[in-house]
Amino acid sequence: MSQALNLKFQDADIRRDNKGLVSFFTASSDTQTPNENKSFHNGSISERVASRILGMIKSGNLITGDKMPTEQQMCSAFGISRPALREALKALTVMGVLDSRQGGRYTVTDLSSKRLVEPFTMMLSMTDYNSSEHFEARALVDLELVRFCGVRASVEHRKRLVELAEDGKALYRDAVAFRLLDIEFHQAINLGADSPMLSTLSSCLYDVGLDLRRVASQMKGVIETSVEHHCIIAKAIMTKDTQAATVAYRLHLEHIRDTTVAVKTKSKSSQ
Numbered sequence: 001m002s003q004a005l006n007l008k009f010q011d012a013d014i015r016r017d018n019k020g021l022v023s024f025f026t027a028s029s030d031t032q033t034p035n036e037n038k039s040f041h042n043g044s045i046s047e048r049v050a051s052r053i054l055g056m057i058k059s060g061n062l063i064t065g066d067k068m069p070t071e072q073q074m075c076s077a078f079g080i081s082r083p084a085l086r087e088a089l090k091a092l093t094v095m096g097v098l099d100s101r102q103g104g105r106y107t108v109t110d111l112s113s114k115r116l117v118e119p120f121t122m123m124l125s126m127t128d129y130n131s132s133e134h135f136e137a138r139a140l141v142d143l144e145l146v147r148f149c150g151v152r153a154s155v156e157h158r159k160r161l162v163e164l165a166e167d168g169k170a171l172y173r174d175a176v177a178f179r180l181l182d183i184e185f186h187q188a189i190n191l192g193a194d195s196p197m198l199s200t201l202s203s204c205l206y207d208v209g210l211d212l213r214r215v216a217s218q219m220k221g222v223i224e225t226s227v228e229h230h231c232i233i234a235k236a237i238m239t240k241d242t243q244a245a246t247v248a249y250r251l252h253l254e255h256i257r258d259t260t261v262a263v264k265t266k267s268k269s270s271q
Contacts, residue, residue, distance in 0.1 A: 045080050046087035052078075053092060057108060068098065068106040131209070131264065135257040138205050139250060142186075145193040145202055146233065146249045150242035153192030158238045161188050165234035168227035175217045178226075185230055192237070209260055216259040225255055 056062040068074065068089075075085050089106055092098040098106045153161075164185045171178040186206060190199035216222055229252035236245035 045084045046091070049074075049078050049080060049085060049088035050091050053088070054097065057097065062108050064108055064110050066108045068108070070105065131257050131261045134205065134208055134260075135253055138202075138253055138256075141198055141202050141205060142189075142253065143246045143249055145190055145195060145198055146237070146245050147242045148193035148195050148198075149189050150237045150240050150245050152194045153237065157188070157192045158234075161185070161192065161234040162231075162238050164188060165227070165230035168223070168230055172223050172227070175214075175223065178223050179214065179217055182226065182230075185234075189233075189237075212260045212263050213256065216256075216263045219259060219262070222255075222259050226252070229255065 053062070069077070071082055071085055075082055078085065089098060089100070093100050093106070096109060099109045100106050149158075149161075164181065168178060168181055168185075171181060183206075187203070190202050193199060217226075229248060232248040233245050233252065236242075236248055
């Protein structure tokens, strides 16, 4: 960001009226938190403004959907020029924190972890599927979630995992129903792990190569093997045997990798 503007930066705080509309005002020194003050001593004016707005979002004072004040009001509150403000707003837009709409004001975007990994999911879906890389990524993320689930999940949640695993035995001849159950089973592990960020990454990776796995689920013995793995994993989590659970889950991932490769190889040979 540009260092050319030597205006004196002044901190700003936020107020919200009874209609939920946001406005900024110049803050006195006693309204600033120690952590926020530290960030203002370094960087350009635009960087310091961006840092302050991020602080407002992190603290929950600015929330998803909030319309930012006008540029004139923000310039006045921060004591800066419009070019410096626009540089800060542009940086926050590039980061995906703010959304700029033509003819309108900036708004705070949806900052949920799922929304923030959507570009990552799209990028993966547009690249050539590599089963080995996918296996490595899922092993890195999912095995940790399985371990967390074995430690953190409640008794009721672990019982539910066992029920879901056992339910799969009735779906050997129904690939569509099994795929829905498979989603629920893996989501239940993620929920029991109580690790939202890892769970979001896991869900993202689960969706990669999904079309190939749909075809693979129709191959002879694939569903039966998956159900067997689910049962072993669930029972290990039920007894809090995290080592057995992660070993079984790795075997399950290898099964997914190998059957997906088989589908991909068959598809290429038929072209």
